[in-house]
Amino acid sequence: MAEEKKHPLIVSVSPHVKGEETINRIMWSVNLALFPAFIMSIYYFGPKALFVTGLCIVTAVLSEYVFQKGLKKKITINDGSAFLTGLLLGMNLPPSLPFYIPVVGSFVAIIITKQLFGGLGYNIFNPALIGRAFLLISWPKAMTVWSEPTALFVGLDAKTTATPLGILKEEGLGKLIEVFGDKMNLYTQLLMGNRAGSLGETSVIALLIGAAFLLYKRYVTWHIPFSFLATVGVLAWAFGGDNGLFTGDPIIHLLSGGLILGAFFMATDYVTCTSVRKGQIIFGAGCGAITMLIRLKGGYPEGVMFAILLMNCFAPLIDRNIKTNQFGAIKPVR
Amino acid sequence: MIKAATFKRGVHPEYQKELTSDKPITISSLPSKVVIPLSQHTGAPAKLEANIGDEVKKGQLIGSSTGFVSATVHASISGKVVAIADFPHPSGRMIPSIVIEGDGKDECVSLKENTDYMNLSVDEIRAIIKDAGIVGLGGAAFPTSVKLSPPKEKSIDTVILNGAECEPYLTADHRLMVERPQEIVEGLKIIMKTLGVNRGYIGIEENKPDAIEAMKKAVSSEESIEVCALEVKYPQGAEKMLIKAIKGREVPSKGLPMDVGVVVQNVGTALAIYEAVRFGKPLIERVLTVTGKGVREPRNMMVRIGTLISELAAQCGGFVDGAVKVIVGGPMMGFAQWSLDVPVVKGTSGILVFTEDEYVSSEEYFACIRCGSCIDVCPMGLNPSMLSILSEKGRYEEAKEYNLFDCFECGSCAYVCPSSRPIVQFIRLAKSLVKP
Numbered sequence: 001m002a003e004e005k006k007h008p009l010i011v012s013v014s015p016h017v018k019g020e021e022t023i024n025r026i027m028w029s030v031n032l033a034l035f036p037a038f039i040m041s042i043y044y045f046g047p048k049a050l051f052v053t054g055l056c057i058v059t060a061v062l063s064e065y066v067f068q069k070g071l072k073k074k075i076t077i078n079d080g081s082a083f084l085t086g087l088l089l090g091m092n093l094p095p096s097l098p099f100y101i102p103v104v105g106s107f108v109a110i111i112i113t114k115q116l117f118g119g120l121g122y123n124i125f126n127p128a129l130i131g132r133a134f135l136l137i138s139w140p141k142a143m144t145v146w147s148e149p150t151a152l153f154v155g156l157d158a159k160t161t162a163t164p165l166g167i168l169k170e171e172g173l174g175k176l177i178e179v180f181g182d183k184m185n186l187y188t189q190l191l192m193g194n195r196a197g198s199l200g201e202t203s204v205i206a207l208l209i210g211a212a213f214l215l216y217k218r219y220v221t222w223h224i225p226f227s228f229l230a231t232v233g234v235l236a237w238a239f240g241g242d243n244g245l246f247t248g249d250p251i252i253h254l255l256s257g258g259l260i261l262g263a264f265f266m267a268t269d270y271v272t273c274t275s276v277r278k279g280q281i282i283f284g285a286g287c288g289a290i291t292m293l294i295r296l297k298g299g300y301p302e303g304v305m306f307a308i309l310l311m312n313c314f315a316p317l318i319d320r321n322i323k324t325n326q327f328g329a330i331k332p333v334r
Numbered sequence: 335m336i337k338a339a340t341f342k343r344g345v346h347p348e349y350q351k352e353l354t355s356d357k358p359i360t361i362s363s364l365p366s367k368v369v370i371p372l373s374q375h376t377g378a379p380a381k382l383e384a385n386i387g388d389e390v391k392k393g394q395l396i397g398s399s400t401g402f403v404s405a406t407v408h409a410s411i412s413g414k415v416v417a418i419a420d421f422p423h424p425s426g427r428m429i430p431s432i433v434i435e436g437d438g439k440d441e442c443v444s445l446k447e448n449t450d451y452m453n454l455s456v457d458e459i460r461a462i463i464k465d466a467g468i469v470g471l472g473g474a475a476f477p478t479s480v481k482l483s484p485p486k487e488k489s490i491d492t493v494i495l496n497g498a499e500c501e502p503y504l505t506a507d508h509r510l511m512v513e514r515p516q517e518i519v520e521g522l523k524i525i526m527k528t529l530g531v532n533r534g535y536i537g538i539e540e541n542k543p544d545a546i547e548a549m550k551k552a553v554s555s556e557e558s559i560e561v562c563a564l565e566v567k568y569p570q571g572a573e574k575m576l577i578k579a580i581k582g583r584e585v586p587s588k589g590l591p592m593d594v595g596v597v598v599q600n601v602g603t604a605l606a607i608y609e610a611v612r613f614g615k616p617l618i619e620r621v622l623t624v625t626g627k628g629v630r631e632p633r634n635m636m637v638r639i640g641t642l643i644s645e646l647a648a649q650c651g652g653f654v655d656g657a658v659k660v661i662v663g664g665p666m667m668g669f670a671q672w673s674l675d676v677p678v679v680k681g682t683s684g685i686l687v688f689t690e691d692e693y694v695s696s697e698e699y700f701a702c703i704r705c706g707s708c709i710d711v712c713p714m715g716l717n718p719s720m721l722s723i724l725s726e727k728g729r730y731e732e733a734k735e736y737n738l739f740d741c742f743e744c745g746s747c748a749y750v751c752p753s754s755r756p757i758v759q760f761i762r763l764a765k766s767l768v769k770p
Contacts, residue, residue: 014663015667015748016665016666016668016670016688017666118701121753122701273704276709323736324715324717327578328585328589328740330587
């Protein structure tokens with residue numbers, strides 16, 4: 001046919017149709033899911049939240065751009081993953097920091113943790129968490145100064161205070177309840193996020209709204225968050241009490257620290273978690289166990305970050321050994 | 335309402351069947367020339383039984399079966415053999431083929447009718463089916479006589495007719511079920527008799543309510559045959575998925591449907607079996623769908639085997655401007671063509687013409703981000719992510735530990751992959767480089 005000569009036919013391998021999911025869509029959706037918590041961080045911690053998080057995002061995206069440009073690689077800043085790393089790092093930092101700390105953290109996250117390993121898909125560790133771990137080791141003092149939350153634009157010089165987990169660790173449950181008045185108020189404030197802590201971790205309710213969106217879109221499945229939270233809950237109940245086994249308060253542990261942020265948004269990072277669903281339950285349970293080990297017996301009041309990073313090491317091992325449910329698997333004959 | 339039967343996982347591509355689902359099957363005009371490959375089936379190629387210059391009639395044997403797993407081929411028009419050489423085949427390979435130039439008379443060899451066909455012996459039926467060159471018309475083109483001759487140690491208790499037609503765009507089986515349900519049922523009864531089975535099912539996806547209704551009506555007086563509505567999900571029409579949905583049985587890894595007592599045949603094959611046994615008609619034509627936004631008048635057609643795609647395209651009003659891709663088969667598992675001078679073969683269920691809008695570029699892909707989407711959709715319960723990574727790294731042997739050879743290349747994994755990875759192609763590469 002003459003037409004054929006004019007427009008050569010395209011030959012490619014099957015399948016010839018494609019679903020609509022792309023890396024860009026997924027990454028920007030996760031960014032969107034973090035938006036409620038980001039807004040709450042500005043509400044509680046004022047312009048500083050915007051400053052710290054914004055600095056992280058700009059540095060992250062810029063670092064990726066400069067690195068890829070310099071090495072003549074394809075520029076991938078539009079895929080939303082560098083933006084997400086910056087956003088997550090910002091949400092994991094305390095409110096009052098000198099400008100160079102977020103910048104260094106983002107640089108470490110993007111360049112050392114992600115790009116030097118080959119870029120998106122090849123990194124072993126969650127970039128934002130390595131960024132944060134680097135900062136915690138480098139500036140241990142600055143990274144553990146927490147501001148008291150203040151409603152928007154009220155009192156720009158917020159007092160420094162301890163986080164609920166810090167109080168729990170140093171002074172015990174009684175003191176923590178005393179600070180918040182009563183137990184019910186403690187729960188409510190933890191849920192709303194009206195407490196000291198990292199910028200984006202405090203408002204549990206805002207994080208859960210975002211998490212519900214991700215679960216609905218199936219960008220995240222229940223496996224990791226559920227096993228992570230369930231393990232923390234059970235271990236807190238079993239070993240977290242002052243009066244022996246099974247006297248602990250799991251609710252405080254579930255609502256405090258970076259647990260909700262970590263369980264739904266960081267442990268579930270595709271690249272650094274396991275991809276077989278059964279393995280994800282092990283991964284999540286491991287994160288929960290290490291978190292509680294650090295919270296109850298370790299030197300830090302909070303253990304979510306180290307727990308996820310340690311489990312990142314195990315992810316390939318789990319993926320290798322936990323197989324998918326093969327159709328028509330031949331059961332071994334006894 | 336009872337939930338429609340199905341299997342675990344799978345995908346929901348856009349079906350696009352409305353382009354042709356209401357179009358009755360039309361008979362394509364007599365081709366001026368046909369190219370009939372000697373290998374249109376799984377198994378040994380047929381042995382040439384014609385010479386250049388021979389005058390042949392429609393239905394005349396021109397290629398004989400060369401073994402148990404092989405199939406005969408017949409002239410699909412009357413005319414003169416003008417060439418015997420390697421010609422392009424829809425699979426992309428060059429295959430020895432017989433070219434017949436038509437004389438326009440469409441003269442047929444005399445065919446042996448059997449009005450009392452249900453009283454033929456089982457061996458007679460098998461011989462008729464083998465001589466008629468019937469192969470599975472769903473796409474894989476496995477010789478039907480082989481499926482109807484299971485080894486003695488396999489006891490078969492169920493026959494399933496596959497009317498799922500889960501590939502998007504295709505509506506040929508759908509139209510056959512709407513228009514010729516009675517003959518399909520007769521075909522099924524012949525298959526059941528041959529296998530000594532008294533349980534038959536016809537599985538149809540729920541998006542074809544008219545076909546379900548027509549088939550239900552056709553089996554209303556048959557106590558041993560049941561029509562099963564299936565959930566609309568790809569790849570519902572894969573043999574193993576169909577058996578799981580209807581009978582709840584899982585064909586073991588590396589096994590065949592007969593290992594769980596089931597034989598599956600496509601509805602079009604059942605019709606071809608009926609026509610062969612009742613009228614003595616060899617497999618010289620089939621129904622297919624010519625569709626896609628790139629073709630002016632999409633339709634379902636009864637087409638002679640060996641008709642060139644270019645000729646069919648002309649009959650369907652030609653291509654629109656901006657038609658960029660021609661696929662033989664469905665969009666999930668079909669083959670893209672580089673030339674329109676390829677013939678319709680026994681396994682050709684459709685011809686899709688895609689415009690730039692429908693075409694998806696597969697040139698650029700990214701690293702696996704291990705999101706697990708492919709694992710969530712793989713009907714065989716494999717880990718396509720791991721298989722694609724191992725293949726990409728050249729670790730083909732290791733891929734076998736992840737059940738590489740269970741993959742039947744349905745394409746669900748690549749369909750959902752957010753990194754646009756050619757997962758199926760990586761798997762094909764690994765399969766081709768290691769032994770099972």
